[in-house]
Amino acid sequence: MILSGSAKLAGVLGWPVAHSRSPRLHGFWLERHGIDGAYLPLPVRPDRFADAVRALRDLGFRGGNVTIPHKEAAFAVCDRVSRRAERAGAVNTLIFDADGAIIGDNTDGWGFLESLRAALPDFTFVGRTAVLLGAGGAARAIAAALLDEGAQVALVNRTPERAEALAKALGGTITAHACDAAGALFPAADLLINATALGMMGRPSPPLPLERLPERAIVADIVYVPRRTGLLRAAEGRGLRTVGGLGMLLHQARPGFAAWFGIDPVVDGELEAFVSADIPEMDEGA
Numbered sequence: 256m257i258l259s260g261s262a263k264l265a266g267v268l269g270w271p272v273a274h275s276r277s278p279r280l281h282g283f284w285l286e287r288h289g290i291d292g293a294y295l296p297l298p299v300r301p302d303r304f305a306d307a308v309r310a311l312r313d314l315g316f317r318g319g320n321v322t323i324p325h326k327e328a329a330f331a332v333c334d335r336v337s338r339r340a341e342r343a344g345a346v347n348t349l350i351f352d353a354d355g356a357i358i359g360d361n362t363d364g365w366g367f368l369e370s371l372r373a374a375l376p377d378f379t380f381v382g383r384t385a386v387l388l389g390a391g392g393a394a395r396a397i398a399a400a401l402l403d404e405g406a407q408v409a410l411v412n413r414t415p416e417r418a419e420a421l422a423k424a425l426g427g428t429i430t431a432h433a434c435d436a437a438g439a440l441f442p443a444a445d446l447l448i449n450a451t452a453l454g455m456m457g458r459p460s461p462p463l464p465l466e467r468l469p470e471r472a473i474v475a476d477i478v479y480v481p482r483r484t485g486l487l488r489a490a491e492g493r494g495l496r497t498v499g500g501l502g503m504l505l506h507q508a509r510p511g512f513a514a515w516f517g518i519d520p521v522v523d524g525e526l527e528a529f530v531s532a533d534i535p536e537m538d539e540g541a
């Protein structure tokens with residue numbers, strides 16, 4: 256990579272950030288399109304976040320992605336946010352405009368929907384029932400995106416009060432439930448989504464009565480390390496269609512790349528294989 260003096264710059268702000276696959280992902284697209292630009296890992300301590308964002312803007316960066324634990328702080332530092340960031344209550348994509356304004360977007364929920372559309376082109380969301388496990392930042396973005404597409408959402412969370420607060424904040428066709436009520440929701444589910452931290456490396460997938468899901472149900476897990484979680488393997492074993500979390504990661508990156516580097520990039524098998532090569536397929540210990 257050789258940069259000119261007018262190279263376009265972006266990066267991912269996180270703490271820590273070493274685990275992030277975003278530099279690899281954006282680096283692939285930059286190389287594919289021969290763009291004079293770079294995308295960097297940017298480790299930023301939480302107490303330095305707002306100053307770091309303003310400094311990047313002042314240094315001429317085009318913007319960047321925001322990951323754990325900064326997504327809510329990013330929302331607060333923005334001059335303007337998109338409607339979907341407003342709905343998600345968090346920002347994962349920052350864009351610095353020509354006037355120096357800091358604009359925030361949240362592409363997580365959209366990225367999830369796009370990954371489903373790519374994997375299952377015939378699937379539509381209107382009138383479908385989704386059982387969504389989790390009430391954290393990712394669950395909120397996904398719930399908002401599903402509701403905006405006309406789906407019904409049953410939110411299930413270990414801490415039911417958190418699910419109730421989220422359902423109230425989003426409004427519309429969404430209900431909140433405790434974990435022990437999940438099985439009763441399964442027979443009506445078109446879509447089951449794990450948006451909890453369970454299933455990540457070293458953390459077994461949630462024990463769920465998958466036998467209660469109808470044949471038509473699709474099981475999605477947004478965890479992507481490992482790529483084939485215990486939940487996905489159990490659902491495959493039942494003959495259900497599954498969608499892993501890597502697609503969401505790849506698709507959520509597209510709007511940022513387009514804004515910073517001027518090309519709407521494509522998610523294809525070559526990109527997927529390149530990013531996958533860095534991620535274990537299964538947690539052998541789980």
Ligand SMILES: NC(=O)c1ccc[n+]([C@@H]2O[C@H](COP(=O)([O-])OP(=O)(O)OC[C@H]3O[C@@H](n4cnc5c(N)ncnc54)[C@H](OP(=O)(O)O)[C@@H]3O)[C@@H](O)[C@H]2O)c1
Binds near residue numbers: 455501507
């Ligand atoms: N594919 C992608 O592009 C993508 C994007 C973002 C996030 N993710 C993944 O999504 C997951 C959630 O991320 P997040 O940012 O939403 O995290 P978060 O805000 O910290 O929320 C974590 C969620 O997991 C639940 N949880 C944690 N430990 C649990 C346990 N032992 N038993 C039951 N529930 C448990 C929490 O329940 P409580 O409310 O009860 O604590 C909460 O609902 C992570 O695995 C992350 O890697 C993937």
